[in-house]
Amino acid sequence: MYKLWYWSAVQGRGEFVRLALEAGGIDYVDCAREQGDAALLADLNDRTGRTPFAPPYLEIDGLVIAQVANILQYLGEQHHLAPSGLADRLWLNQLQLTIADCVAEVHNVHHPVGTGAYYDEQRPEAARAAEQFRAERLPKFLGHFEDAATANDGEWLIDHRWTYADTSLFQLVAGLRYMFPKRMATLAPEYPGLMRIHAMVADLAGVRAYLASERRIRFNQDGIFRHYPELDAA
Amino acid sequence: MYKLWYWSAVQGRGEFVRLALEAGGIDYVDCAREQGDAALLADLNDRTGRTPFAPPYLEIDGLVIAQVANILQYLGEQHHLAPSGLADRLWLNQLQLTIADCVAEVHNVHHPVGTGAYYDEQRPEAARAAEQFRAERLPKFLGHFEDAATANDGEWLIDHRWTYADTSLFQLVAGLRYMFPKRMATLAPEYPGLMRIHAMVADLAGVRAYLASERRIRFNQDGIFRHYPELDAA
Numbered sequence: 001m002y003k004l005w006y007w008s009a010v011q012g013r014g015e016f017v018r019l020a021l022e023a024g025g026i027d028y029v030d031c032a033r034e035q036g037d038a039a040l041l042a043d044l045n046d047r048t049g050r051t052p053f054a055p056p057y058l059e060i061d062g063l064v065i066a067q068v069a070n071i072l073q074y075l076g077e078q079h080h081l082a083p084s085g086l087a088d089r090l091w092l093n094q095l096q097l098t099i100a101d102c103v104a105e106v107h108n109v110h111h112p113v114g115t116g117a118y119y120d121e122q123r124p125e126a127a128r129a130a131e132q133f134r135a136e137r138l139p140k141f142l143g144h145f146e147d148a149a150t151a152n153d154g155e156w157l158i159d160h161r162w163t164y165a166d167t168s169l170f171q172l173v174a175g176l177r178y179m180f181p182k183r184m185a186t187l188a189p190e191y192p193g194l195m196r197i198h199a200m201v202a203d204l205a206g207v208r209a210y211l212a213s214e215r216r217i218r219f220n221q222d223g224i225f226r227h228y229p230e231l232d233a234a
Numbered sequence: 235m236y237k238l239w240y241w242s243a244v245q246g247r248g249e250f251v252r253l254a255l256e257a258g259g260i261d262y263v264d265c266a267r268e269q270g271d272a273a274l275l276a277d278l279n280d281r282t283g284r285t286p287f288a289p290p291y292l293e294i295d296g297l298v299i300a301q302v303a304n305i306l307q308y309l310g311e312q313h314h315l316a317p318s319g320l321a322d323r324l325w326l327n328q329l330q331l332t333i334a335d336c337v338a339e340v341h342n343v344h345h346p347v348g349t350g351a352y353y354d355e356q357r358p359e360a361a362r363a364a365e366q367f368r369a370e371r372l373p374k375f376l377g378h379f380e381d382a383a384t385a386n387d388g389e390w391l392i393d394h395r396w397t398y399a400d401t402s403l404f405q406l407v408a409g410l411r412y413m414f415p416k417r418m419a420t421l422a423p424e425y426p427g428l429m430r431i432h433a434m435v436a437d438l439a440g441v442r443a444y445l446a447s448e449r450r451i452r453f454n455q456d457g458i459f460r461h462y463p464e465l466d467a468a
Contacts, residue, residue, distance in 0.1 A: 136350050
């Protein structure tokens, strides 16, 4: 049984791991949701040797794996959530790392000058960062993922079944829609392939059950994707 | 023969790939340094299907691999620049991804509110970002890499030979020393293991020859690590 360690009150980066586990029907314990964030901090601080820099991390039989793309690559190999051919594996990891870059830039929108400070302490800077993100970076990322969604003959990113990068694209689109409802309403029609993958992932049996359950934490103002209306515009 | 595509006038993210290739004695053509950045842009724009989001990317026999950690993982497997055991591979990839996170935060210091704008257009914001990075994030990252450097019985990160994560740590330390000479002079003594790895990588035959050659571009004010004296402090 996998142990997943991630903050209990936000989707955050842990959600990319949760979604792959849920879509794949893989059993896991979401430790901090059962034991609290203090238990997560204690677990993290007690570790020595090969330690995670930050949550999320996944533990199984003494093996501890951190960094979302690293965890997903591992799960992909162990549970066939990814193809096994070299070129396909590289492409999928490449996409996941580009999703991670996009997520980091999203976080930077509301925390441009101080990861350790509150949003309220950096609102003017966040407004500037958001303007540029909406105008330039967001369409560039979405265009790239649209190209990826249409580079395959099938409906998914690779072949004819979902992979961990499909579930990650779902989460990225869902988060961006929550954070930038106006901007995404304008942009979404330009990316039909990406929106198709979002819809198909939402309709996977495991994901549908997960989204309807209490295990899915709602988007809120403490995660990576935050809805501050002043940072959004059509 | 590998083709490496990256901007010709900066070390940037391409340098992590260049260093692994040079340390490993692996032949490659640094395409944009021979043909210019216009050729890189043309190559990137002409691609269809599975395209890179951004340089660097590596091409061999029709296979195109982007994202630094992805490229290094590939080179590690193909050229034995990484151990083959599962736990070791995961640990190395995890470290490389944490190095990538640190590099992204370094870039964010001088471009906190506009990736597409100049530093001069965001100096007050950069000053704020730098202060927090120097005080909080930098020691946290360096402490993590120090733990990694001392988690192994040998002198390197894993076993008794260098890996691509060792060459990447070298570049991270070199870049941080260029960008924050005062701050790093204060901090460096606290991280002897990390500094040891930096020195040992610099002394590898392939790296020594590379650093003395014209192939090594000097640090400058267009790359990721930039020395703006106003952003540094002891």
